[in-house]
Amino acid sequence: MSMKISVPRVWREIKAHYLLEATVCNKCGKIHYPPRPICDNCGNRNLFRRKLSGEGEVLTYTIQYIVLEGYREYAPIVFAIVKLKEGVKILAQLTDVEPENVKIGMRVKAVLRKICEDENIGLIKYGIKFKPV
Amino acid sequence: MVKVYIVGVGLTKIGRFFDKGLRELFAEAAFKALDEIGNETVQALVIGNMTSSSLGEQDNLGALLADYAGLGKIPAFKVEAACGSGGVAVYTGYSLVASGMFDIVMVGGVEKETEYPTRIVSKALAQxxxxxxxxxxxxxxxxxxxxxxxxxxxxxxxxxxxxxxxxxxxxxxxxxxxxxxxxxxxxxxxxxxxxxxxxxxxxxxxSPIGDGAAALILASDKVAKKLTDTPIExxxxxxxxxxxxxxxxxxxxxxxxxxxxxxxxxxxxxxxxxxxxxxxxxxxxxxxxxxxxxxxxxxxxxxxxxxxxxxxxxxxxxxxxxxxxxxxxxxxxxxxxxxxxxxxxxxxxxxxxxxxxxxxxxxxxxxxxxxxxxxxxxxxxx
Missing domain, CATH: 3.40.47.10 (Thiolase/Chalcone synthase)
Structure with missing residues (x-):
């Protein structure tokens, strides 16, 4: 089975995935990641885009041993929910760290890394991962 | 709103069944439920299912199952809400009876998961x-x-x-x-x-990966008592x-x-x-x-x-x-x-x-x- 990576599908979310762009409500200030077109706090549709700091700490994590089709060469993979300085929580992989050294509360920052590769035609999917600071 | 009762149920054992696909599993549960109401005609079918499309290459599940189980050319459709599809199917079937639109509705749930390696099933479930x-x-x-x-x-x-x-x-x-x-x-x-x-x-x-099917017959208060002595509201x-x-x-x-x-x-x-x-x-x-x-x-x-x-x-x-x-x-x-x-x-x-x-x-x-x-x-x- 191929990965079936679609170029436009990754491309249209690229600012959120590569730059960690969120949408911010210009009325109540709530920050939304993933970006959304309407504020779920106050119902305002007037939002602007802002790049997030990418700095935060690990709220919870898992070391995933049984991985999905297309990820076997990367196993085991560490996933975490990271709480950024801005208060926004993000799900991503952790990188540049041995799984046994990961701790709740560990300080991390976002880096751009390869997520996976299409098995048939070699397309590479990139995204944000977090590494210890 | 019309009061709704459950007047019949049918279940298959859950497991790995090489000899049963979506249709065979569903029919087994459906026949048991129908037997409980003396094979009375059901007027509509709602199916809860998640992976018939991603694993089984089967869409249009309502029509397939109504036809295979001999329910006739009734309204039949699948509802999908991932692992919660079954509960949402009951919710939908309830609405069809409570609204007064139908008096007898079958709600089915069916899943066939055991034909592929775990990493492929895991991918389907991760959706x-x-x-x-x-x-x-x-x-x-x-x-x-x-x-x-x-x-x-x-x-x-x-x-x-x-x-x-x-x-x-x-x-x-x-x-x-x-x-x-x-x-x-x-x-x-x-x-x-x-x-x-x-x-x-x-x-x-x-929870394990497994195949299985379940069926319920929902009925309005008008007909429930005629179909069973033990209706459950x-x-x-x-x-x-x-x-x-x-x-x-x-x-x-x-x-x-x-x-x-x-x-x-x-x-x-x-x-x-x-x-x-x-x-x-x-x-x-x-x-x-x-x-x-x-x-x-x-x-x-x-x-x-x-x-x-x-x-x-x-x-x-x-x-x-x-x-x-x-x-x-x-x-x-x-x-x-x-x-x-x-x-x-x-x-x-x-x-x-x-x-x-x-x-x-x-x-x-x-x-x-x-x-x-x-x-x-x-x-x-x-």
Whole structure:
């Protein structure tokens, strides 16, 4: 089975995935990641885009041993929910760290890394991962 | 609104069946349910299913199954809400009868999962999450639940062995259930030594992959009594959804959708948690079992593992939780599970459940799609 990576599908979310762009409500200030077109706090549709700091700490994590089709060469993979300085929580992989050294509360920052590769035609999917600071 | 009763149920055993596909499984459950109402004609069919498209290459499931089971050229369609598809199918079937549109509706649930390697089935199941922002990173559904389990254990200071009481009790309950996938007991030691899937979730914290089908016949008050001597009333139901991107939620250790769906169900049935005699809850993973009991108002936050270890929620307690063995041991044929739960509670209240039967007057079934993303709560009365 191929990965079936679609170029436009990754491309249209690229600012959120590569730059960690969120949408911010210009009325109540709530920050939304993933970006959304309407504020779920106050119902305002007037939002602007802002790049997030990418700095935060690990709220919870898992070391995933049984991985999905297309990820076997990367196993085991560490996933975490990271709480950024801005208060926004993000799900991503952790990188540049041995799984046994990961701790709740560990300080991390976002880096751009390869997520996976299409098995048939070699397309590479990139995204944000977090590494210890 | 028209009062709605459940007048017939049918289940298949859950397991790996090389000789049965979606259609054979469904027909087996449907025929059993139809036999309970003397083969009366059903006027519409609602099917709960998640993976017929992603694994079975089968869309248009309503028409296929209505045709194969000989239900005629009736309105028939599938509803999908990931692992919560079954509960949503019951919710939809209820609406068709309560609205006065039909008097007799069949609600089915069917899933065929065992034909492919685990990593392919896992990919299909992971589609319950946000494709662009969760699945994008390669996380499995077990991985997402593991994030919650670690947080629960850390926040409430619960040990590995304390968590293990859930799968131990579920396996114990399932031994007598002829429909269950796993009919053997396990120990806390076995749970702690089982294979690590996504730390801290081990194999014996996880519901299994399995095939199965369930069917219910729903009827209006006008015809229910003519079809059976033991109609069970759908007294209340509620449904709610939550942010699919789990990290977006303010509180990750409680499912808002369960709280909202339960509130609506308790209100419409005019009951409260302490009135519930028997409950079937959605324990796809150990941690979910405990969280569900807390969100449904049966237990205090973080204290459930200890209470269960002391005998709370065991057969005979009020409520008895998952006498079927739950998703953990009865099994979890994804889109059929919510229909199984309702059928099991119906049989508990009728007094003819062939496993651990605790009887009672009021029962509850909770079904979840995704990680607390879509929840239905259904309350039944004898």
């Amino acid at each position: 319950a999450a946000d494709a662009e922002y969760e699945l994008f990173h390669g996380i499995s559904f077990t991985g997402l639940n593991a994030l919650v389990m670690r947080m629960y254990m850390n926040e409430y200071n619960v040990s590995r062995d304390e968590m293990s009481i859930w799968p131990v009790l579920m396996h114990k309950n399932a031994v007598k259930n002829p429909y269950a996938q796993f009919r053997f007991e396990i120990t806390k030691e076995q749970v702690a030594k089982s294979m690590m899937v996504a730390d801290p979730i081990r194999l014996l914290d996880s 759908v007294a209340g139901l509620g449904m709610a959804t939550d942010h699919i991107y789990v990290a977006y939620r303010e509180n990750i250790l409680s499912f808002k959708a369960t709280i909202l769906a339960a509130k609506k169900a308790y209100e419409t049935a005019k009951v409260c948690p302490k009135n519930i005699d028997v409950a079937e809850v959605h324990d796809a993973f150990t941690v979910l079992g405990f969280m569900n009991l807390e969100d449904l108002g049966f237990s205090e936050r973080g204290k459930t593992p200890k209470l269960m270890d002391e005998g709370r929620f065991w057969p005979g307690d009020k409520p008895t939780v998952n006498p079927s063995g739950g998703l953990k041991a009865r099994g979890h044929p994804v889109g059929a599970t919510g229909v199984y739960q309702v059928a099991e509670v119906v049989m508990q209240l009728r007094g003819d459940f062939p496993g651990v039967n605790v009887g009672g007057d009021i029962g509850l079934a909770q079904s979840i799609g995704g990680l607390g993303t879509t929840v239905t709560v259904i309350i039944l009365k004898r």
